[in-house]
Amino acid sequence: MGLILAFTSQANANMEFEASGKVTAELRLFPESPQFSEQYQDVNFSVAVEPDLFWQWNNGLDSLSFKPFLRLDQHDNERTHADIRELNWIHQGNDWELRTGIQKVFWGVTEFQHLVDVINQSDSVEDIDGEDKRGQPMINLSLVKHWGIVDLYVLPGFREQTYPGKKGRLRSGMVIDTDQTRYEASNNELHTDLAVRWSHSVGDFDVGAHWFRGTNRDPILQMGTKNGEAVLVPYYEQMNQFGFDLQATIESWLWKAETIWRDSKSDTYWAAQAGFEYTFYGVQESNADLGVLLEYGWDQRGKDATAVFQNDISIGARLALNDTSSTELLAGMIYDVDYDSTSFQIEASRRLGDKWKVTVDGRFFSTNDNADLLSSMDKDDHIQIGLERYF
Numbered sequence: 001m002g003l004i005l006a007f008t009s010q011a012n013a014n015m016e017f018e019a020s021g022k023v024t025a026e027l028r029l030f031p032e033s034p035q036f037s038e039q040y041q042d043v044n045f046s047v048a049v050e051p052d053l054f055w056q057w058n059n060g061l062d063s064l065s066f067k068p069f070l071r072l073d074q075h076d077n078e079r080t081h082a083d084i085r086e087l088n089w090i091h092q093g094n095d096w097e098l099r100t101g102i103q104k105v106f107w108g109v110t111e112f113q114h115l116v117d118v119i120n121q122s123d124s125v126e127d128i129d130g131e132d133k134r135g136q137p138m139i140n141l142s143l144v145k146h147w148g149i150v151d152l153y154v155l156p157g158f159r160e161q162t163y164p165g166k167k168g169r170l171r172s173g174m175v176i177d178t179d180q181t182r183y184e185a186s187n188n189e190l191h192t193d194l195a196v197r198w199s200h201s202v203g204d205f206d207v208g209a210h211w212f213r214g215t216n217r218d219p220i221l222q223m224g225t226k227n228g229e230a231v232l233v234p235y236y237e238q239m240n241q242f243g244f245d246l247q248a249t250i251e252s253w254l255w256k257a258e259t260i261w262r263d264s265k266s267d268t269y270w271a272a273q274a275g276f277e278y279t280f281y282g283v284q285e286s287n288a289d290l291g292v293l294l295e296y297g298w299d300q301r302g303k304d305a306t307a308v309f310q311n312d313i314s315i316g317a318r319l320a321l322n323d324t325s326s327t328e329l330l331a332g333m334i335y336d337v338d339y340d341s342t343s344f345q346i347e348a349s350r351r352l353g354d355k356w357k358v359t360v361d362g363r364f365f366s367t368n369d370n371a372d373l374l375s376s377m378d379k380d381d382h383i384q385i386g387l388e389r390y391f
Contacts, residue, residue: 014057015055015056015057016055016056016057017053017054017055017056018053018054018056019051019052019053019054020051020052020054020390020391021049021050021051021052021390021391022050022388022389022390022391023047023048023049023050023388023389023391024047024048024049024050024386024387024388024389025045025046025047025386025387026045026046026047026048026384026385026386027043027044027045027384027385027386028043028044028045028046028169028382028383028384029042029043029382029383029384029385030042030043030044030169030379030380030381030382031381031382032379032380032381033379034169034379034380035173035376035377035378035379035380036171036173038166038167039166039167039168039169039171040074040075040076040167040168040169044073044074044075044076044169045074046071046072046073046074046079046080047071047072048069048070048071048072049069049070049071050067050068050069050070050085051066051067051068052065052066052067053065053066053067054066060092061091061092061093062089062090062091062092063089063090064088064089064090065086065087065088065090066084066086066087067084067085067086067087067135068082068083068084068085069082069083069084069085070082071125071126075167075168076125076164076165076167076168076169077165077167078125078162078163078164078165078168079125079126079164079165079168081125081162083123083134083135084102084135085102085104085133085134085135086101086102086103086104086135087101087102087135088100088101088102088103089101095143095144095145096141096142096143096144097141097142097144098139098140098141098142099138099139099140099142100138100139100140101137101138102135102136102137102138103135103136103138103140104120104133104135104136105119105120105136105138105140105153106120106133107119107197107208107210107243107245108245108258109206109245109246109247109256109257109258110245110256110257110258110273110274110275110295111256111275111277111293111295111314111316111332112273112293112295112297112309112314112316112332112334113130113258113273113295113297113309113314114130114258114273115243115258115259115260115271115272115273116208116210116243116244116245116258116260117130118195118210118212118217118241118243119136119138119153119155119195119212120133120134120135120136120159120217121133121134121136121158121159121160121161121217122134122161122162122217123162124161124162124163124164125162125163125164125168126162128170128363128377129345134159134162135159136155136159137155137156137157138153138154138155138156139153139154139156140152140153147200148198148199148200149198149199149200150196150197150198151195151196151197151198151199152195152196153193153194153195153196153197154192154193154194155192155193155194155195155214156190156192157189157190157191157192158183158188158189158190158191158193158214158215158236159189160178160181160189160234160236161217161218161219161234162178163175163176163178169380169382170377170380170382171376171377172221172232172376173376174230174231174232175226175229175231175232176221176231176232176233176234177224177226177231177232177233178234179226180224180226180231180233181219181233181234181235181236182222182233182234182235182236183215183235183236184215184235184236184237184238184265185215185236185238189215191214191215191238192214193212193213193214193215194212194213194214195210195211195212195213195214196210196211197209197210197211198210204248204249204250205246205247205248206246206247206248206249207244207245207246208244208245208246209242209243209244209245210241210242210243210244211240211241211242211243212239212240212241212243213238213239213240213241214238214239215236215237215238215239216236216237216238216239216262216264218306218307219234219235219236219237220234220235220236220237220266220306221233221234221235221306222234222235237264237265237266238264238265239262239263239264240262240263240264241260241261241262241263242260242261243258243259243260243261244257244258244259244260245257245258245259246258252278252279252280252281253276253277253278254276254277254278254279255276256274256275256276256277256295257272257273257274257275258272258273258274259271259272259273259274260272267301269299269300269301269305270300271297271298271299271300271305271307271309272297272298273295273296273297273298273309274295274296275293275294275295275296275314276293276294276295277291277292277293277318278291278292279291279292280292286321287321287322287323288319288320288321288322289319289320289322290317290318290319291317291318291319291320292316292317293314293315293316293317293318293332294313294314294315294316295313295314295315296312296313296314297309297310297311297312297314298310298311299311302338303338303371306373308334308336308373308374309334310336310338311336311337311338312334312335312336312337313334313335313337314332314333314334314335315332315333315335316330316331316332316333317329317330317331317332318330325350325351325352326349326350326351327348327349327350327351328347328348328349328350329346329347329348330345330346330347330348331344331345331346331347332344332345332346333345336372336374339367339368339369339371339372339374340368340369341365341366341367341368341369341372341374341375342365342366343363343364343365343366343374344362344363344364344365345361345362345363345364346360346361346362347359347360347361348360348361354390355389355390355391356387356388356389356390357387357388357390358385358386358387358388359384359385359386359387359388360383360384360385360386361383361384361386362382362383362384363380363381363382363384364381365377365378365380365381366378
């Protein structure tokens with residue numbers, strides 16, 4: 001923070017400032033009684049605030065962004081939380097860019113799982129799909145060359161994964177107690193991680209490759225006790241990860257693939273996610289576009305995997321009406337070949353004027369084997385309605 005303030009003191013009188021953001025009211029409706037007695041029943045309400053502050057000076061070569069986040073949840077104290085998603089200073093050179101502070105970085109091309117997206121920690125109390133991320137402290141130097149872009153990362157400090165509390169829905173059978181979190185690194189969450197990524201576009205192909213060394217974002221859950229009750233305690237190992245991602249845009253086809261090799265004390269394995277998306281443009285001579293998706297997720301560990309996608313087929317469809325209200329619909333189903341279980345998700349959104357947006361999401365689970373990681377959510381089918389106000 002002090003480094004950022006030191007640089008911003010150089011700003012001249014021509015500094016530009018923009019403020020925006022949104023407030024979201026969210027209602028979750030669960031038609032079934034919970035699987036575990038401590039969980040709340042059928043309705044949950046929450047409110048989230050996400051300001052977005054941006055300063056720019058030095059003819060646009062320097063900028064500072066600040067994106068805090070706050071959610072207040074009706075029932076789950078763990079879901080009532082705050083975070084700094086971004087607080088970083090960016091300086092642009094002729095063929096390089098330096099970012100210093102807290103930031104979100106996204107890697108990946110596939111739709112249903114992002115294997116290579118390893119920099120930021122998942123904010124799992126927000127949702128279970130891994131799309132919501134916590135801000136990560138970093139120094140990121142980006143070098144732009146004719147043969148590709150090279151990103152170098154120094155990541156001082158680690159962010160723990162968030163989990164629902166005892167009263168929360170969409171959680172495991174045993175509560176995960178982050179107060180007892182353990183680490184392989186001797187300096188615990190203060191360990192400094194390193195990463196490098198190369199990305200390049202060649203004709204119809206976008207390719208990327210990375211190496212990451214540091215604290216594994218996915219913890220091992222070990223048995224523990226708290227106040228005489230059995231709980232799960234996260235244990236974060238050190239790991240090396242090499243990864244590759246590829247996207248090919250060939251006419252109406254998008255071919256996508258991600259693969260990783262991960263090595264830690266407990267395990268060494270390969271995993272991959274690959275598939276395609278085909279888009280039908282101007283459906284029925286309208287402005288609407290319809291995309292059809294198919295992906296397969298594989299993990300070398302099979303049923304011993306700690307990830308949901310170990311042998312899974314995912315199909316989906318994306319409909320964009322391309323109207324003035326930006327109406328969109330995404331539906332998908334994931335079938336687990338090993339456990340014969342399915343999960344279905346639907347997401348819809350539509351703008352209401354210039355400042356309002358309504359979203360409707362649904363998640364539905366069907367499991368047949370208690371060994372399946374999704375079995376603890378078998379009673380957590382729900383519909384989520386969100387109303388967003390932009391400012």
